[in-house]
Amino acid sequence: MKALVFDGELRIKDVPEPKVPDGEALVRVTMAGICNTDVEICKGYMNFRGIPGHEFVGIVEKSPVAEQVGTRVVGEINAGCGECTTCRQGLERHCAQRSVLGILNRNGAFAEYLTLPPSNLVEVPESLSDETAVFTEPLAAAVEILEQVHIRPADRVMVIGDGKLGLTIGMVLRLTGCDLLLVGKHPEKLQVLERLGGSTMTLEALAECTDVFDVVVEASGKPSGWELAMSRVKPRGLLILKSTYHGSLDFNTAPIVVNEVTVVGSRCGRFEPALRLLARNLVDPAPLVHDILPFRDAEEAFRLAQQPGVCKVLLKF
Amino acid sequence: MKALVFDGELRIKDVPEPKVPDGEALVRVTMAGICNTDVEICKGYMNFRGIPGHEFVGIVEKSPVAEQVGTRVVGEINAGCGECTTCRQGLERHCAQRSVLGILNRNGAFAEYLTLPPSNLVEVPESLSDETAVFTEPLAAAVEILEQVHIRPADRVMVIGDGKLGLTIGMVLRLTGCDLLLVGKHPEKLQVLERLGGSTMTLEALAECTDVFDVVVEASGKPSGWELAMSRVKPRGLLILKSTYHGSLDFNTAPIVVNEVTVVGSRCGRFEPALRLLARNLVDPAPLVHDILPFRDAEEAFRLAQQPGVCKVLLKF
Numbered sequence: 001m002k003a004l005v006f007d008g009e010l011r012i013k014d015v016p017e018p019k020v021p022d023g024e025a026l027v028r029v030t031m032a033g034i035c036n037t038d039v040e041i042c043k044g045y046m047n048f049r050g051i052p053g054h055e056f057v058g059i060v061e062k063s064p065v066a067e068q069v070g071t072r073v074v075g076e077i078n079a080g081c082g083e084c085t086t087c088r089q090g091l092e093r094h095c096a097q098r099s100v101l102g103i104l105n106r107n108g109a110f111a112e113y114l115t116l117p118p119s120n121l122v123e124v125p126e127s128l129s130d131e132t133a134v135f136t137e138p139l140a141a142a143v144e145i146l147e148q149v150h151i152r153p154a155d156r157v158m159v160i161g162d163g164k165l166g167l168t169i170g171m172v173l174r175l176t177g178c179d180l181l182l183v184g185k186h187p188e189k190l191q192v193l194e195r196l197g198g199s200t201m202t203l204e205a206l207a208e209c210t211d212v213f214d215v216v217v218e219a220s221g222k223p224s225g226w227e228l229a230m231s232r233v234k235p236r237g238l239l240i241l242k243s244t245y246h247g248s249l250d251f252n253t254a255p256i257v258v259n260e261v262t263v264v265g266s267r268c269g270r271f272e273p274a275l276r277l278l279a280r281n282l283v284d285p286a287p288l289v290h291d292i293l294p295f296r297d298a299e300e301a302f303r304l305a306q307q308p309g310v311c312k313v314l315l316k317f
Numbered sequence: 318m319k320a321l322v323f324d325g326e327l328r329i330k331d332v333p334e335p336k337v338p339d340g341e342a343l344v345r346v347t348m349a350g351i352c353n354t355d356v357e358i359c360k361g362y363m364n365f366r367g368i369p370g371h372e373f374v375g376i377v378e379k380s381p382v383a384e385q386v387g388t389r390v391v392g393e394i395n396a397g398c399g400e401c402t403t404c405r406q407g408l409e410r411h412c413a414q415r416s417v418l419g420i421l422n423r424n425g426a427f428a429e430y431l432t433l434p435p436s437n438l439v440e441v442p443e444s445l446s447d448e449t450a451v452f453t454e455p456l457a458a459a460v461e462i463l464e465q466v467h468i469r470p471a472d473r474v475m476v477i478g479d480g481k482l483g484l485t486i487g488m489v490l491r492l493t494g495c496d497l498l499l500v501g502k503h504p505e506k507l508q509v510l511e512r513l514g515g516s517t518m519t520l521e522a523l524a525e526c527t528d529v530f531d532v533v534v535e536a537s538g539k540p541s542g543w544e545l546a547m548s549r550v551k552p553r554g555l556l557i558l559k560s561t562y563h564g565s566l567d568f569n570t571a572p573i574v575v576n577e578v579t580v581v582g583s584r585c586g587r588f589e590p591a592l593r594l595l596a597r598n599l600v601d602p603a604p605l606v607h608d609i610l611p612f613r614d615a616e617e618a619f620r621l622a623q624q625p626g627v628c629k630v631l632l633k634f
Contacts, residue, residue, distance in 0.1 A: 257561050
């Protein structure tokens, strides 16, 4: 099969079809999305070697669960051992022995076929196109915030970062009715949320005011985003940390204590709530799509996805 | 009156009795406790100049609230402006304009008299001695953890630090029924909690095991305590940060995100619950008292309080 392989360089190659491990399902990928994590992986993040990619839609070709065969699915990306205390609490995505699709010890979705445990696969409602359903994984990561903390309809909330992650988080948090502000660098990206009824501001405009917020979500991916978040969260407020940074941060933790701030790290979420929001048309990721390229142009798509101002690039198989 | 004054050096001096500001009460101090914050203040923390001290018991000599006069009280240390949104939410201790007894823009308790707003004063139940009631403030700071987060009876909880703060937190958290471990450096201090039915371990012994915890409370005051806390908190666990460190920390925030850890900064608490725990004899601070010295020996008491292994030193007026 054709696959995009990272072995220090990123290239399309002919590789053998995956050997399906005992108890797993084989999925033929029909669409995949390029995420910033994929870009980071190709810069060395996680020391990953193999086939990256973790946002996909596909058709189940083989599965130990007979009724899955032939269905169109998306797939949760963390595969736990299934036996430890963490897994038995339904937190496979925090299993210390987990593999992660296209990120850790498991080949990913930038290939014609992938394998995952059947319990990771979730059927996609017929009403959803591949172009929509492929956003399930990043949307689930945004919805995860609402699994972890209570954002109240009267809260003042600021999201930092107008990339794909920040915009998706904005699209989800607007559903709470909260007083929402998205700040970023790119007026054309900010407009995506503006059209959906969220307020937006450039970083320059924010520097002119002294507003503080009940909840700040840091999704800029930059250490300056952390500093901004700390400076704008109210005493006893919530700082949701979605960004991971290269290397370490150097900062004074005293304001966390003195202002009794709560910092909540947030990563992957469950797929079912994300699919429900898509099926109800409460979140429409269409404005996030920059382009859809055929898989044979995946190398070019990767270059495109790294251009400044480019949002989501999808690969069609 | 006699007062312990910090003006770069710490000395007992004769100073005028405080002029009582409009709307405030005058309290004659009968007992005061020396806290690590006082020691830090005398090393330059908060750039404070004046009379330090914020743990006290006293008798109200004047008050605009007539029925307070003559009562024995303890006093909440943060005095807010009373008018901002934060104050109106009952969070005077987070008012941006607040003064703090013996810490920020307000003379403190190491003096024969102090002043505070009447609303800061809380009457001490008759059953409590001065020696017990003087612990209300640090005990309230420990109880604050339970105001902020839900610690469940089945949780595994580790408290890092066997100083006054760590021991007081241990005394409070044992009340939840949780599986409690206190780690520290001083076997004789660890025994204080051991005798109350908590488990303890030296840092060396902890290094020999790989246990992880639902909740970790960092109360060591040392950056190494933060690192230990991060390494021992479970995925999706709680890290309660009580310590403030000199200067800034340099650390990788990615584990907060990847493991979805919640970091909760925690500072001062309300006095009423602390007084209830003392009055019910559910917390007995007596084992924390190293010595009680007359106020005239306050300079010596300060030196004693800084000796390794010395717990609480009290001043009797």
